[in-house]
Amino acid sequence: xxxxxxxxxxxxxxxxxxxxxxxxxxxxxxxxxxxxxxxxxxxxxxxxxxxxxxxxxxxxxxxxxxxxxxxxxxxxxxxxxxxxxxxxxxxxxxxxxxxxxxxxxxxxxxxxxxxxxxxxxxxxxxxxxxxxxxxxxxxxxxxxxxxxxxxxxxxxxxxxxxxxxxxxxxxxxxxxxxxxxxxxxxxxxxxxxxxxxxxxxxxxxxxxxxxxxxxxxxxxxxxxxxxxxxxxxxxxxxxxxxxxxxxxxxxxxxxxxxxxxxxxxxxxxxxxxxxxxxxxxxxxxxxxxxxxxxxxxxxxxxxxxxxxxxxxxxxx
Amino acid sequence: xxxxxxxxxxxxxxxxxxxxxxxxxxxxxxxxxxxxxxxxxxxxxxxxxxxxxxxxxxxxxxxxxxxxxxxxxxxxxxxxxxxxxxxxxxxxxxxxxxxxxxxxxxxxxxxxxxxxxxxxxxxxxxxxxxxxxxxxxxxxxxxxxxxxxxxxxxxxxxxxxxxxxxxxxxxxxxxxxxxxxxxxxxxxxxxxxxxxxxxxxxxxxxxxxxxxxxxxxxxxxxxxxxxxxxxxxxxxxxxxxxxxxxxxxxxxxxxxxxxxxxxxxxxxxxxx
Numbered sequence: 001x002x003x004x005x006x007x008x009x010x011x012x013x014x015x016x017x018x019x020x021x022x023x024x025x026x027x028x029x030x031x032x033x034x035x036x037x038x039x040x041x042x043x044x045x046x047x048x049x050x051x052x053x054x055x056x057x058x059x060x061x062x063x064x065x066x067x068x069x070x071x072x073x074x075x076x077x078x079x080x081x082x083x084x085x086x087x088x089x090x091x092x093x094x095x096x097x098x099x100x101x102x103x104x105x106x107x108x109x110x111x112x113x114x115x116x117x118x119x120x121x122x123x124x125x126x127x128x129x130x131x132x133x134x135x136x137x138x139x140x141x142x143x144x145x146x147x148x149x150x151x152x153x154x155x156x157x158x159x160x161x162x163x164x165x166x167x168x169x170x171x172x173x174x175x176x177x178x179x180x181x182x183x184x185x186x187x188x189x190x191x192x193x194x195x196x197x198x199x200x201x202x203x204x205x206x207x208x209x210x211x212x213x214x215x216x217x218x219x220x221x222x223x224x225x226x227x228x229x230x231x232x233x234x235x236x237x238x239x240x241x242x243x244x245x246x247x248x249x250x251x252x253x254x255x256x257x258x259x260x261x262x263x264x265x266x267x268x269x270x271x272x273x274x275x276x277x278x279x280x281x282x283x284x285x286x287x288x289x290x291x292x293x294x295x296x297x298x299x300x301x302x303x304x305x306x307x308x309x310x311x312x313x314x315x316x
Numbered sequence: 317x318x319x320x321x322x323x324x325x326x327x328x329x330x331x332x333x334x335x336x337x338x339x340x341x342x343x344x345x346x347x348x349x350x351x352x353x354x355x356x357x358x359x360x361x362x363x364x365x366x367x368x369x370x371x372x373x374x375x376x377x378x379x380x381x382x383x384x385x386x387x388x389x390x391x392x393x394x395x396x397x398x399x400x401x402x403x404x405x406x407x408x409x410x411x412x413x414x415x416x417x418x419x420x421x422x423x424x425x426x427x428x429x430x431x432x433x434x435x436x437x438x439x440x441x442x443x444x445x446x447x448x449x450x451x452x453x454x455x456x457x458x459x460x461x462x463x464x465x466x467x468x469x470x471x472x473x474x475x476x477x478x479x480x481x482x483x484x485x486x487x488x489x490x491x492x493x494x495x496x497x498x499x500x501x502x503x504x505x506x507x508x509x510x511x512x513x514x515x516x517x518x519x520x521x522x523x524x525x526x527x528x529x530x531x532x533x534x535x536x537x538x539x540x541x542x543x544x545x546x547x548x549x550x551x552x553x554x555x556x557x558x559x560x561x562x563x564x565x566x567x568x569x570x571x572x573x574x575x576x577x578x579x580x581x582x583x584x585x586x587x588x
Contacts, residue, residue, distance in 0.1 A: 054422055056421050056585070058586035058587045076424055076426070079424040080424040084422060086415065086418055086419075089415065090414075090416055090419045091416070092346075093414070094349055094350075095342070095345065095349075099342075099345065103338060103342050103419075104423075106335075106337075107335055107339070107423045108423055108424065109331035109334060109335070109425075112326075112334055113334055113337045113338040113341055115341060
């Protein structure tokens, strides 16, 4: 079991002049090296939580530790461990993409500042080229940011945040506005980075399929933690797996299922939800010759949508 | 690069210095890329020094027992440095509106390094303004010796810090870029008259006396004139305070304004 690298205890945030808490007494931990998904509908409190964790927003109460450092008392030490892809674009539109990235790398103390790309160390040049190639924008590197499309700007924002390979990478809806290939490349790169460097990834996204392989999912709704567990636990708690069956002699199949005490419903085929029993156990007890046999595994997105339906949460 | 390598970077002081240089360099780059800003840096001395100063010099300086032209040239050079540095610092508010501040605020450097970097970066326009003033002065037949120029240049970093710290005090409480620009401009103009950049203030009294003593530019101007006029017969007629008093006032006010302004700015960034 890894140690917790992010510890949040009883965190509450109420904005000035607001009549309710944006984040309301939440607690959770993220293990070192884990891939953690923080989900919730719009306005649930995700970005507020990330802003507090990354020290750009003050909390109303609660205690937060990043890599063992209290973000109130040791903010600078905590910040050394962080990297973030912001939800809102934060590039300097007057500068070129490379100038923005150079500014970031030098501000993080990776390299001494040099007034031009050509004067920067070879290591910097190689790294920026590698990352620009990753998002397919090597040719646009020296163009002013304001002349690039929104999607291209987003890609450079990603390149910038990956420059210093942080111990904890906060991704606030990182793939919004990205094309499919860039999304795939980004996730391949981040997964590779996780495996090579043990980077902890804290993700918020509305693309729930991106969270299918995370270690832990935490759903926040109306400022409160609603669910906190692994994707499998979440699926199991919210959805049943289903067997899709059919037979030439349908009435015999239905009779057998009834004898086994299995609930079933008729749609195009016979749907048999199951829990606490394996599909193999059910099939082994059936004697009717089947014409259709499918096992329906719920996705995390199914579970998430189910949760929103149950909780009456806002739509994503 | 792995996370372990980043941990083994340069010592903290070197990193903070690098951050100051990086932030300064960004503002220099932005200034170079903004032709309007560059034009303004040269247009302002023409208006202030050439028109306003020239008019004063021709019509209202009879009976002064010192060379008004040189008095005005030194005053306007300091004024330009002060005005453009303070004005440039309002880009911090603009950065806040474009969310670029987030990028700086999340970096593992001292908030003071960010502010000091911004102050030195903002001084680029001020340096151009000083050069513009010198050129206008030259066209008006007003000159300074090389040594006097070197002394003014040597004092300029302290004056930039003083101007920037004063601007930080205002920026710390203002959220809109438009308002910040307007307030800084009003204060800069007020300072120009109250601090004695153009008009001698040796005989000020009442409220005007109180106000000019509260302006950090009063001490910056006086220190610069003390240095420029040192050893000349005009010294007693031009300089108000002992240079030691000026130095203490400048350093004290700069540190106070820098701390209060930075804390205010960080607070307004975090406490929303």
